[in-house]
Amino acid sequence: MADNTGTAAPTTEVLVIGGGYAGVMAANRLTQRDDVSVTLINTRPDFVDRIRLHQLVGGSHDAVVDYGRMLAARVRLVVDTVTRIDAPVRSLTLASGSTLGYDHLIYAVGSGSALPDVPGAADFAYPIATLEEAERLRPVVAAAPASAPVTVVGAGPTGIETAAELAEEGRAVTLVCGGELGPYLHPRGRRSVADRLASLGVTVLDGPGTHVTAVTADSVRLADGREVPSRVTIWSAGFGVPDLARRSGLSTDELGRLRTDETLTSVDDVRIVATGDAAAPSDLPYRMSCQAAVQLGPQAAETVLRRIAGEQPRAAEVAFVSQCISLGRRAGIFQTASKDDIARPYYFAGRPGAKIKEFICRGIVWQLRFEARRPGAVAWWMKDGKRAAAVRAAAQPPVAEAESQGNRSAAVR
Template identity: 70%
Template structure:
């Protein structure tokens, strides 16, 4: 008898989970995704700049046994083990993998009306012709997306102002941060640090100190939010809307629902959002499901980080090295070598998805983080106190 597993979300974690589930011949896998193609989210800034197309046919990254359903899930009915799509169609499941990812968070007055987010394909496609016709651009947010967009557009000749809510590249080690600042200065990017944007208008952003920065286009990269599907479906979430799970990525409400990627909050301590954690959590969510099908106890998830890599235009980049538990250290690779390494990472990520499609469960190259167990124990002590 076949076991039906439904995966919601066709990003990095969802594709990896769906592919890993095909390890068993008696598992039927269905992937639900709003669009018919896979999108390399880490290349969306290149789509805006016109240097790369991030769209791939799912046939190149998804196992042939996985059924693709193009649509969006409106509600999960855990009691009946089914989902309702926005089209009104319903799908049943024996197990569900919740991999809905993340999107833009536009909570500042005027941002939803006048700013251009860049968290998904449609937003990037909407932004591309707008910046092509503009001379001045304000980028709000100095995390990875903000840094990459600012550099990409400055290299194309736009006059760019980058507004940082705190410091430039908050993840980076101070040495890496100085390297990025030098590159942005070379490209002519004006950097405004330690300023929150309090409002967005059609032709300016207003700062916390009362100043207004004029600009023809405002690109919004400040923060990410997750879809409210879990909360809407009566499942418990953390304060940011991520599905609450235990360390095996299993929902605290239902052992037949397992989460992966940006929308998962194991033990209320979510991993850093991004493809680096997603490509590890996806297979591990699938392994939790496969263990339960086999009548075995699932293993806790284990994620290790290598650092953070950024492109800073087409001719430079940076790889900020970090400990496995995701703390940046003093070492980085910048300039042209940094750009080449970033490009290698982008290509290898897609190759990793394709490899998993052909060889589910055959390779796990990630080194793991031994510090999370200590953190969990410390959190437990703190809660008891």
């Protein structure tokens, strides 16, 4: 870009760490301005369609898309791993040994498997939260005899989807819930999921006493004393986030998510904006989900773009409509939700649920590609009307603490 004198106008360097749903949306949105140079740093050369990882394990999808189809032409892709953020000098150190400087940084490192604090789990259980984990698990499942017992630990969406996918192949699957089956679901939706799993032959162990206390090479032990035979144990209980922000001296919540205000700006540095699973706005993070990521990604970019333009960033607006769960290739559930992310009594199940889920999965990839072609075309967001009140309430000290502070003040006077 040049001014009237023929001199190149200054370019603003924006780096995006992480090429998942939020990172890709953010990178593509940033290309609205010709004077912004956008670099996406990701550990893999391909986009991981993470909501299909259970299909990779089951053999019905490879769960990857070429970044050439996902990123705007002006986004530079660097395949490397960021090992440190040096905020005072605005620089990143990469695993390859090189460094990259920035004017603004978008932190979109996503989430992965939480390290299980259960004896034997690290040695004998297979996590499934990342592409590499799913690719490692796939041949293990394929090599096991069809009658070999498979145990899935964790009854959130990933656990349910994985159990159903493998049971539909004819596997003998036990789903260990560690509590309630599908804890997010409305009781009516939960019953529908339980019925479908039963029809697939999945043994569901839920309720008190189903927390895993140990994993061995051929079994899973539960808190109530039961021992479940298991040739292959799949671990889907819980997610964590990379510790990059914490290691770099930035403020994080207990899980390691970068603490931000409602504009997604780091509480430590206005040049750093977080998005997706690794962001904790107002210490009230959104549900870790693709649904939140595709809304937060472009809004993180808008925060950066407004700062470049000298404008005041706006608070992010995110609202939810559902939770979608595949139940094999021929069934699913579309659990409706209120905008503030509470499950409602209404849902679509069976074949209609499967079709809606597949439509959404394809639609998300289309949405990312659309943003690459027409950055900024989507300029409005659904809004959770209860968010502002929740943020205000969270900012108030507990009553007991406030009274104690008041008493101390009175004593001083």
